[in-house]
Amino acid sequence: MRAAPEPFLLAQQLARAGRLAEARAAYARSVDAHPDFLPGYLALSGLAAHQGDDTTALAVLRAALARADGNAAARHAVRRPLAELLAALRPARFDAALEADLLTCLTDDQLDPQPLARVTAALLLHTQPASNHPLWRAFLTRCINTHPAMEACLVALRNSLLLSGDASAPLLPLLALQAFAGQYVWAAPAIAAEGALAALVHPPTELPGDPAWQPLADRVRELAAERELAPRIASFAPDADDLSGQIRRQYEEHPYPRWQAPPASRRTDLRQILERLPGIDRAALPQPPLRLLVAGCGTGYEALDLARMDSSLSVTAIDLSRASLAFARRKADALGIxxxxxxxxxxxxxxxxxxxxxxxxxxxxxxxxxxxEAGLASIAGVLPPGGVIRLALYSHRARAPVRAAHALIAERGWQADADGIHAFRAHILALPAGDPLAVLRDSDDFYSLSGCRDLAFHVQERHYRFPEIGALVAGAGLRLVGFDPLPEAMARFGEKHGQHADPLDPALWDAVEAEHPFLFARMIPFWCQKPA
Incomplete structure (x- = not known):
C-alpha cells in the first residue's frame, strides 16, 4: 500500500484536533501535490460535505473518478461517497453532469441503487421516457420509484400502453419490471390487459423470449427459487400465539424488504465495537469466537451484513416467515456467506x-x-451474563403520521389487501402538500405493496418515548450501555447538551427529540448488556 504523503498526514492531525478549516486547506494541498493519491480526494470531499459544502464535495469526487479511470476498485471506492451525496439532491432542471454521475453509480452492481431512486426520478422528469435512454433504463431496471410525480408519469405510460394494445412497445418490458418490483402497488387500471401487456398489472405466468424481457424473467425465477427453498428452512418452534400467526402470514405473502445490493463489505471486529460503547462492562464481555443471534431477521440484510463484517462470528438468524428466510438464504448463497x-x-x-x-x-x-417485555426477556434468557443486545424501536414522536394513518384506515374500513392499500395510497397521493399525512409520501415504503403494508397496515405496532425505553431495559434486568443514532442525531445532542453530557441519559435524548421530532424517523437504536 502506498504511504500517505506528508500534507495528507498533517491534514489528518488537524482534523483530529478539530481545526477543520486548516485541515481542509491541507487536504486540498495534498490533492494538488499528489493527484494520484485517492484517499486525499475522499478525505477532502468528506470534510467539505461535513461542512455543508456539497458543491465542492461533488466536484472533488468527480475529479477523483476521472483520475481513477481504468481502476475498477478505485472507481467503486469513489462511487460509494458519490452516491451518498447524490441521494440528497433534488434537481429542478436537467443537468447532464448529474445524469453522468447517477449513471456511473446505478451501473455499479455493488452499490445499493435504491437511495438514488428519488433523485434519479426528479432528474428524469425533465426528459422524455425512452427505452434507449441509458438513465431511464438503469432507473426502471434497478430502482423502485419513490417519487410521487414519477409515479403519475409511470401510471400514465402504463395506461397509454394498455389503451394502445401495443405489445411490441420498447418501453413495455422495462415498465413491466418496474410494476413487478413494486408488487403492483399502483392503482389497478380500468383497462383490460392481455398477453404480454398483462405483465403490467399482475405477475406474469409466461413471458416473451425476447432478450428485452430477460430482467423480469430473472426476477420471476428468483421468486420460484425462494418458493423451493422455503420448505427446507429448519424450524425450532410453532407460532407462540395468534398474533405471531397473523404477522407470519403478512410476511409470507410479501417478504419485506426485497433488497437488491448487499451491504458494503466492511471488515470489523465486532467485539471492538462493543468495547467502545460508553456504558459497557468490558471485563464482562464474552471472549471470541462469538455466537450472534439475529432475532427477527426478516429478509436478512442486517444478518448478512454482520456475517460479512466479522467472519469469526457464528450467526443464527431467526424469523417467523419462511418466505422471508428463503429470500435471505438465496442472498447468502449468492454471496458465498x-x-x-x-x-x-x-x-x-x-x-x-x-x-x-x-x-x-x-x-x-x-x-x-x-x-x-416478554420478547426482550426471551432474548435475554439465551444470553450469558455480560452478553449484549442491540435493539431498535419505533419513536412515538416520529411515528405520529403513521398513527394518524391508522386512524384514517380504521375510519374508512380499508383492509390490508391490494384493494385497501390502493385506496389508501390514492387518498394520500391526492392530499395537498401541507396536510400532515402527506409526509407519508416521503417514505420509500409507500412505493411498494409490502412496504406500504408494513408502513401503515401492520397488525400490531407500538411506539416508544425515550423514558419508556429506559424502563423497558431496566424491567428486563438489563443495563443501558449506549444509544446508536445517526451522526445528525449525535450532533444535535452535542449542540443541546454539550460534549460532556451523559449519552446514556434517556431524559437528555428525549429533550433533543422534542425539538427535532423526526430525528429518529427510522427507529431509536440502542445497546443493553446483561449484568455479570
Missing amino acids: ANIRFVRGDILALAALGERFHIATSTGVLHHMADP
Missing part, C-alpha cells in the same frame, strides 16, 4: 433452540409484539 444459518421460529420460544448466544440483535421487531 458460510458463517450463517437461518431458522424459522418465534422469539417467544427461543429457549426451544437449546442454545446460548453472546450477542443478539433485534431491529424493528419488539414493537410489533403483543408483549415486547
